[in-house]
Amino acid sequence: MSKLLIIGIDGGTWDVLNPAIEQGCMPFLEGLMKDSRSGVLNSTVPAITPTAWSTFQTGVSPAANNIFSFSYLNRQTKKQHFSTTSTMQKTIWEILSDSGLKVSVVNLPMTYPPREINGYMVTGVNTPSEDSDFTWPKELKAEILEKFPDYRIFTLENMLRDFSGYYIEKITNKLTEIISQRLEVAKFVMKKQEHDVFMLHFQANDILQHALWPLLDKTCKDFDEKWQKFIFEKFYAKLDACIKELNQTFAENIKGKDFKCLIASDHGFEHHExxxxxxxxxxxxxxxxxPEKKLSLKKRISKSLKVGRILKRFFKEQAVNNLEKKLKVRSEPIDYxxxxxxxxxxxxxxxxxxxxxxxxxxxxxxxxxxxxxxxxxxxxxxxxxxxxxxxxxxxxxxxxxxxxxxxxxxxxxxxxxxxxxxxxxxxVLKQEDLHLGKHSPEGIFVLAHAEESENGQERSIYDIAPTVLEILGIELPDYFQGTPLTRKASGSGSEENISPKQNAETNEEDEEKIKQRLANLGYM
The missing domain is CATH 3.30.1360.110 (Domain 2, Phosphonoacetate Hydrolase)
Incomplete structure (x- = not known):
């Protein structure tokens, strides 16, 4: 049985990685691909974070996981609730743990609240904040924050705050620092036990491509070779170095035993018009x-004083929206x-x-x-x-x-x-929007150290869960909807009749935190 290192590159696309390799900025990834099975990894529909990473972990469809977006509408109450692990099917981390294997996962989206596994979990995007219980076991949180006091989990709120605006050097430098810290946290967790499976996920790649996509895509009118070179040499070269160091650290952790390295993304990217x-x-x-109703006194005062127009001279539109909401002079009510x-x-x-x-x-x-x-x-x-x-x-x-x-x-x-x-x-305008790049269905995968190399394949994100279990010698559940990457694709992503779990109760305080972050970003 081989050991397995998994690396998630959120939004990873060959449209960026291939040019970065060609310019000599990702030599380690280039080397991994020489004895690998690699190609395009088609995402879920829709091709977004919550659906893709939940399918990645469970091998079943978004419907079977009862997750189609960051939130859903309760048809009876007409209230929105937030997608969490509470509705997901059993994950590969739990299946591996049930077989006695030692597993740890760091920074992966759609892992909050963390489930009990035979190892360690540090949750990623969809975690309300660092105040939440974002680790398994709970004690790990205090250890991480003590060793990394400036550790921050990406939330929709801090993404907007820190990365909006077309500030190329600032964004690139900050995200490069973040992936370096993610690596150090992963190494800290990895050294706590000898692993059979370890996964680290890099979210920063997705944020950089949302914010600076026109500089990476030659088809965009604002494409600039000098800035592309800067981003490649700063961020993608560091990402490559992190992948290399993680491989080396994992090899030391398993004392030189054979292992495979699986790199995958949840979706690709394209220009957002x-x-x-x-x-x-x-x-x-x-x-x-x-609703057809009279404006409140505060609303009438706001409109007569032109609060928004005045404040927008000094603040970004989103800050104005938040302020107006707090003053209760701005709303978009629906007559259900x-x-x-x-x-x-x-x-x-x-x-x-x-x-x-x-x-x-x-x-x-x-x-x-x-x-x-x-x-x-x-x-x-x-x-x-x-x-x-x-x-x-x-x-x-x-x-x-x-x-x-x-x-x-x-x-x-x-x-x-x-x-x-x-x-x-x-x-979609520069300086006003975080999402200059948008998701596309075509992600990436690389299964390095494979027995048979084959590049240029086209597979499905449904194939990842069965691949992980097969590499570790675990029998595949009959409800899995994909085919291991080590086999010829056969109906990958076809759906099975699996009854989705009922919605579980979510901690009200956590839900309020997530709700506020989505509202701040404009998702609600």
Missing amino acids: ARFNLGSWLVETGYTKL AQSRALAIGKGSEGFLYCFDMTDRQKQELREKLLDIDLPDPAEGKLFEKVLTASELYKTDIPEDFPDFFLIPKSGFTVTGNIKKGQPLFSE
Whole structure:
């Protein structure tokens, strides 16, 4: 039985890694690929953090994990709740632990709250804050914060605060420091026991590509070879050095035994051109109703004094929004009783809930959506597909899943924003938006030290969980939906009839923290 080191590169794409290798900035990764099975790793639908990394860990579909985004709408209460491990199927970390193997995982998204494993867990994105119990066992948290007092978990709030704006050197330097610290934390955890499996996840790559994508993609009008070179030599060279050092440290940890190294990403990246404000469209077409009520005194005072217009001279728009919310002079209420459809979230994916609509009415809504033009009608329609959950996943569909998943053309995203009097399309602008790059379905994988090398494969993120278990000699559960990378692909990602777990209660204090962070970033 071989040992296994797993490295997650969030948003990793060959569109960036190949040029970085060609420019001599990632020699270790280049060497790993010479005796590997590697290629494109297709993501889940949608290709976003919560769905992809939960499937990565469980081998089943987003529907089977009851996770389609960072949050979901309770159809009965009309309240939003947040996706956590409470609804996920059994993870590979638990399966390996049940077999007596020693396992540790550091910084992986969708691991909060941490589950008990035969080793150590440090949770990643979707953790409310460093005040939360973000480790297994709980005692590990105090050890990490004592040794690394400035340790910070990426949250949607601090991503916005620290990385918005087109500040190239600042962003690159800060994220380079963060991956160096992640490596040191991983080495600290790794030395606590001899491992059969160890995973470290690098989130910083995703943030850098969101913020600075035009400088990395030759197809973008703002592409600049000098800045690309700077980012490659600063960040990607350091990432390569971290991968190398982690391999060396793992080899020492397992005392020179044979091991394989699996590198994978959750999705790829592409240029982000514009957002479509689906919430506004639903209001304009009458599917979503806003309450017809008089403005509050505070709101009337705010409008008469032009609070937002004055403050925006001095603060970023997001800070103004937060201030206005705290003063209770800004809101986007929905009349749920009168609304027939609702787009939740303010992120980048199109999720649509329908209320009290017949099948025929839903089909009419789908047809209207498919008929929406791009900003330049000559370029065609906005949506490539508008699909139901049943059309996406061949499994039982959780009650609180959306009725429709909207798949836009490349370069466009969809939000639930309601911006009355504003154009339906919002251009993505430098200095004003963190997401100059957007997710694409095509991620990466490298299985190094493989018995048979084969590059240029096209596989699915569903194939990762069975690959991990097969390498460790563990029998594959019959409900897994992928095929190990060591075998020929066969229907990877096909769905099985697995009943999703019921939603578990989430700590109210933690949920409030997550809710505030999503609201601060504009996801709610």
